[in-house]
Amino acid sequence: MTAKYLDSYEADRIFTMENLINGSPIWKFIWESKNIITEHLTWKIGNGGKAKFWRDSWNGDISLAEEMDDPVWINKVEALVGPFVDDYILKGQKEAEWIEWKIMGEWKMENCIKLKDILSRKKKIIYQKEVDCLLCRASKFGKYKVNLGYEILRSRAQNVDWTSALCWHKMVLPKARVFLWTSLHGRILIGERLKLIGIASPSVCILCKENEETTDHLLFWCSYTKRVWDWLLDKLQYGSVRSQSLKGFLLAWPTCYKKSKWSTLWVVSPAMLAWHIWKERNQRVLNEEALSFEILIPKIKVAIEEVINVKVVGRKYCTYSSWDKEMERMWNLTKNSGYKFVDKK
Structure with a gap:
């Protein structure tokens, strides 16, 4: 870091620099933090x-x-x-x-x-x-x-919004959580982003071939992606008015089921859905291989179930509602997977 970003080896140089040197997001965070420490x-x-x-x-x-x-x-x-x-x-x-x-x-x-x-x-x-x-x-x-x-x-520090909690929750698969965080900050390399950094790339969405490829379109508004989201909302028995953006939609994502037995479905499913949409997009761009909606959905369902069933060992819950029973019916969840019931009293 010293050799790359600083023009002096003095210990106090980081605090006395006047101009922000163009660098990585990590360096920019250090710079912003420096102003607080100063x-x-x-x-x-x-x-x-x-x-x-x-x-x-x-x-x-x-x-x-x-x-x-x-x-x-x-x-x-x-x-x-x-x-x-x-x-x-x-x-x-x-x-x-x-x-x-x-x-x-x-x-x-x-x-x-x-x-x-x-x-x-x-x-x-x-x-x-x-x-x-x-x-x-x-x-x-x-x-x-x-x-x-x-x-x-x-x-x-400010209060962390719910989208950050979705990204960095320990139950979410690491590669999926990183991808969701990157997406919500507009950093994934798609047509819109590639143009900004000077790389020529097809600008039309590869999934629907109708609209310009932006982050919100690819992961939220694309006709192919909308069908996937509709499937997930139906599986979670959740009805919601669609927002103008993916982040706005996830900000309204339910948070009131934290102590419910299968509440981890709310945490895991958005990141896994976005991650599989991204993989499908890349398969079509790089390998010219396309999965139909009917084939992609079971793959996403199995991926979510595997994460839930593997990571729930020893997890405590306080409520077991009719919604939990319905989730056990609609998803292939291991009922005796190490959950421990804790009486709220």
Whole structure:
């Protein structure tokens, strides 16, 4: 990662980078997380060669840029004098002496007065030969740790929507969950996506040969796919108004059966259906082999049943309703497959 994305091997480089370098989704996530972690970092001033005078927090205070609130003026001064704390220290200072600040007389008068007032209120700094040190304010001893960063990120986390729960539930087959997550984020390589990255590809849906191939069309609106979804909804005894998108449809997917014996059907089936539609699409594109609706449906049904029957060992449930009985009739589910009934009382 260091060799690929950073132009310096300094430990604090990730926190002081100014421009987002084009990279992988993982790198972009690191960049976004960096901005959150940076709020909890401050510089301990040594010789002033690393900390930025205007942009960084130093000695535990918020940045001068935030306090001054005049970005145009700050940009002009920064271009004239320099970006680092060292550029604003009066020259000729000796080690272990209090730092005195260089404030130009030709600067904007009201801003000079405001800056002098802010600096006078800051804790006095002793000039040292040691380089500036980056500290974490959220840590007792100022040292950043991964678990501390995790706690900071977790405190900012938003509630995970139901589609994420469908993607990453432990009952879902790994390759199916990854595919569903990729689909919901518009990242699968189909005609629409391939055009964006400059690859020539047929743009017509290979399943229906009627409409442009987009993620929502392929996995939700295609006439072939709609028949598969209608079959699944009938097997689950669920009636729903069709949404404008796959994600919108899954956001309304039932979540009230979590403690029911066969509630895992709600979790497993959407990802498995999408995964088999994707495999059928690729078979037609790469091998020119097509399965009819009547042949594909039993394959999806068996795949869902296998996942349910293999992964339920030791699972606890609280309710056994008429819906569960109907599911046992309509699906080939192992009734004594290791489930344990737990009385809610």
